Amino acid sequence: MADITTHTLDRRSTNPLLVWGIAAAIPLMLLAPALWNGYPVLQSDTGGYLARWYEGHLVPSRSTMFGLYLHYGEHSHFWVNLAIQALATMWILQLTLRVFGLARPWRLFGSCLVLTLTTALPWLASMLLTDIFAGLSVLSLFLLVLHGDKLSGREKAALFVFTAFAAATHSATMGVLLGLCCVGWIARPFLRGRIKAAPLLQGMLSIAAGAIILVSANYALSGQVAWTPGGYSIAFARMLQDGIVTRFLNDHCPTQQFKLCPYRNDLPETADDFLWSRETVFNKLGRFPGMGDEMGYIAVHALADYPLWQAEEALMDAGEQLLKVATGENTDHPTMMHTYGIFRQFLPQQLKGVDAARQQKSHLTFGPMNLIHVPVALISTALVFALLIASIWRRRLDDVTLLMATVCLTLLGNAFICGVISGPHDRYGSRLVWITTFAVMIAAMRRWQRDETPKGLSPPA
Numbered sequence: 174m175a176d177i178t179t180h181t182l183d184r185r186s187t188n189p190l191l192v193w194g195i196a197a198a199i200p201l202m203l204l205a206p207a208l209w210n211g212y213p214v215l216q217s218d219t220g221g222y223l224a225r226w227y228e229g230h231l232v233p234s235r236s237t238m239f240g241l242y243l244h245y246g247e248h249s250h251f252w253v254n255l256a257i258q259a260l261a262t263m264w265i266l267q268l269t270l271r272v273f274g275l276a277r278p279w280r281l282f283g284s285c286l287v288l289t290l291t292t293a294l295p296w297l298a299s300m301l302l303t304d305i306f307a308g309l310s311v312l313s314l315f316l317l318v319l320h321g322d323k324l325s326g327r328e329k330a331a332l333f334v335f336t337a338f339a340a341a342t343h344s345a346t347m348g349v350l351l352g353l354c355c356v357g358w359i360a361r362p363f364l365r366g367r368i369k370a371a372p373l374l375q376g377m378l379s380i381a382a383g384a385i386i387l388v389s390a391n392y393a394l395s396g397q398v399a400w401t402p403g404g405y406s407i408a409f410a411r412m413l414q415d416g417i418v419t420r421f422l423n424d425h426c427p428t429q430q431f432k433l434c435p436y437r438n439d440l441p442e443t444a445d446d447f448l449w450s451r452e453t454v455f456n457k458l459g460r461f462p463g464m465g466d467e468m469g470y471i472a473v474h475a476l477a478d479y480p481l482w483q484a485e486e487a488l489m490d491a492g493e494q495l496l497k498v499a500t501g502e503n504t505d506h507p508t509m510m511h512t513y514g515i516f517r518q519f520l521p522q523q524l525k526g527v528d529a530a531r532q533q534k535s536h537l538t539f540g541p542m543n544l545i546h547v548p549v550a551l552i553s554t555a556l557v558f559a560l561l562i563a564s565i566w567r568r569r570l571d572d573v574t575l576l577m578a579t580v581c582l583t584l585l586g587n588a589f590i591c592g593v594i595s596g597p598h599d600r601y602g603s604r605l606v607w608i609t610t611f612a613v614m615i616a617a618m619r620r621w622q623r624d625e626t627p628k629g630l631s632p633p634a
Contacts, residue, residue, distance in 0.1 A: 195278045199285045200259035207299035210537070212530035213251045214300040217449075217503040219243075220512030222303075227519045230395050233403025233461055237390040238341040239303050250526055251301055258298045258305050261335065265312050266611070268328065272320040273572060275618050284614055291549040292607035293500040300504070303342040304604035307349070310339030311583050311608060314350055318357065318376040319368065319575055333379045340383025341390070344401060345590050345601070350380050352586040353579065367570060404594065405469035406461060410444035411596040412475055415486045421475045432458050432467055444596045449511075487593045494592030495584060498550040498602035501539030506532065546603070553609040557581055560616055573616050580612045 207213050221232060225240025246254035266284060270276050288294045297305040316324065317332045324332070340347040354377050361368045392398050412418050422437035433440070436454040441447040447455050458464050476483055503509070516527055531537060539546075557580050564574040583605060591601035 192278050195282045196263070199263045199282065200256065202285055202289050203259040203262055203295050203298040204255055205289065205299070206296050207252075207255055210299070210530045210532050212526050212532070213255055214296065214504060214532060214537075215509055215512050215527070216300055216302045217508045217512060219301045219509075220515030222301075223512075224515050224519065225394060231391055231397060231399060231402055233406050234344070234401065235403075236303065236342050236344075236387065236401055237394050238338070238387050239343070241390055241394075242338075242342070243301060247520065247523075250523060254301060255299060261309060262294070262298050262305065265309050265316070265335075268316055268324070268332075269312055269611070269615070272316060272323045273576075273615055273619060274622070275615065280618065284611065287614065288607060288611060291545055292610050293546060293603040294607045296500055297604060297607075303346070304600065306339035306342050307346045307587075307604045308608045310336055310346055310350055311353070311579065311605070312611075313339065314353060314376050314379070315576065315579050317379065318354075318372045319572075319579075321372045321375070329375075333375060333382070336376070336379040337382035337386060340380050341387040344404070345587070345594075347380060347383055347387075348590045349583055349586045349605075350376075350383075352590075353582055354380065356582055364570065367575065402465070403461070405472045406448075406465055407444075408594050409468035409472040410448050411490070411594060412472060412483075412486075413440060413447055414442070414444040414596050415490070417475050417479060417482060417486070418471060421471055421478065424478070431471070432464065433471075487589070490592035490597055491585075491588040492592075493597040494588040494602060495554070496551070496602075497597045497599045498547055498554075498606045499539070499543045499599040500546045500603045501537075501542070502598060502600040502603070504532065504537065504539070506535055506537075549610060550603070550606040553613050554584060554606060556613045557584075557609045560613075573619055576612050576615060580609055584609065 201208070218235070221235040222240045223243055225232075225235060225237050226244040231237065243251065243254060246252070246257075263281075263285070266288075267276065267281050270281055270284065294308075297308075313332050313336045317329060317336060321329050336350065340350055354373065357368050357373050357376070361370070361373065388398060388400065391401065409418065412421075418433075419437055419440060422431065422433055425431070426434040426437060433454065439454070441450065441453055447453055455464060513527070513533075516524055527533060557577050561574065561577040561581050564570075564577065587601065587605050591598070595601070
């Protein structure tokens with residue numbers, strides 16, 4: 174991020190004022206939602222991450238590493254965190270344009286403007302949540318593995334560290350990145366040397382470093398050498414939503430004693446209602462400490478008992494996840510009572526700023542925005558798959574094709590991991606789908622660049 178200067182935006186620029194003006198304007202553009210709100214945008218899960226520093230124990234699906242990152246910015250009312258997120262976004266978008274030979278200040282500004290107006294990107298950058306790092310880490314890994322030869326040593330080191338940190342902020346992000354690297358190793362023999370072993374190994378090492386960072390942070394805060402818990406419990410809740418848990422209990426309660434047996438006909442219909450509503454059997458039975466072992470047992474054995482049903486639901490959930498891309502899930506004030514409670518308990522000095530924000534005054538609504546965001550996301554998704562299919566049909570293996578392949582694999586991997594384990598949610602789609610719009614823009618700019626290049630010359634690499 175230190176390279177966001179005149180040098181990185183455009184070495185050949187003859188107007189430094191323009192470059193510096195754009196370098197100042199883009200972060201403000203990306204943080205427009207937070208600036209309008211008067212405080213960083215919060216989400217229902219924000220409180221769980223904030224509490225990690227203060228509670229000192231592990232809870233399901235809440236990365237301790239991201240909790241430490243948030244704690245680092247508390248003194249600034251978290252504006253330091255938002256500045257990091259905005260600068261990281263500008264840096265990675267600029268690097269991506271540069272490796273495609275599109276590094277011009279006006280192109281970077283135009284790309285950020287389009288993404289700000291048509292995608293969830295500025296909301297992700299303005300929010301105290303791990304989601305901004307999901308899409309950025311995919312682009313970071315793409316640059317590190319496939320375009321390391323076009324980057325300086327400092328840039329590659331920074332991308333390595335950024336990818337490792339992003340992987341440590343959320344297990345689903347780490348799973349997507351690991352899946353991309355595994356596909357890279359499988360595809361490498363068939364891609365005529367386009368994927369080299371050393372950069373791919375660097376990508377794998379960055380993910381391994383993220384795993385080490387996460388376990389180390391968990392140990393430092395809780396004294397446990399452990400992964401972030403919750404995988405089985407979250408999968409159990411998804412199976413409950415699909416009706417599998419009720420079937421399992423009906424089949425086994427006559428011979429086995431589960432805590433849930435007396436309630437098997439009164440379970441909530443959705444995973445979110447089961448895990449997060451106040452008045453549920455989950456709360457009565459002790460939540461994760463009281464139910465963790467039983468939920469893990471049922472999740473594993475239900476997978477073995479009903480493999481075909483599980484496979485069918487997995488495909489349906491993954492397919493549904495691909496289509497769930499709306500911005501703003503669980504950012505309205507009524508859904509954030511837990512986060513508000515965390516502020517009240519651990520950060521009461523910030524309640525004045527939180528209460529004054531437009532988000533807490535019910536001024537934040539995403540309905541009108543999603544009239545733009547959802548169609549743009551779905552059209553962009555269709556286009557990246559169409560562009561990839563067209564390139565494969567024509568046997569074209571250029572940089573744009575590799576970008577489209579990376580984006581398509583990311584969407585499929587994310588849909589499978591999130592849809593199958595957690596169940597389909599708009600949040601899981603919106604945090605990644607903006608990179609499809611960016612990829613389509615790059616393909617269009619490269620096509621336009623080729624059309625403008627005089628015959629006999631090649632566009633810059």
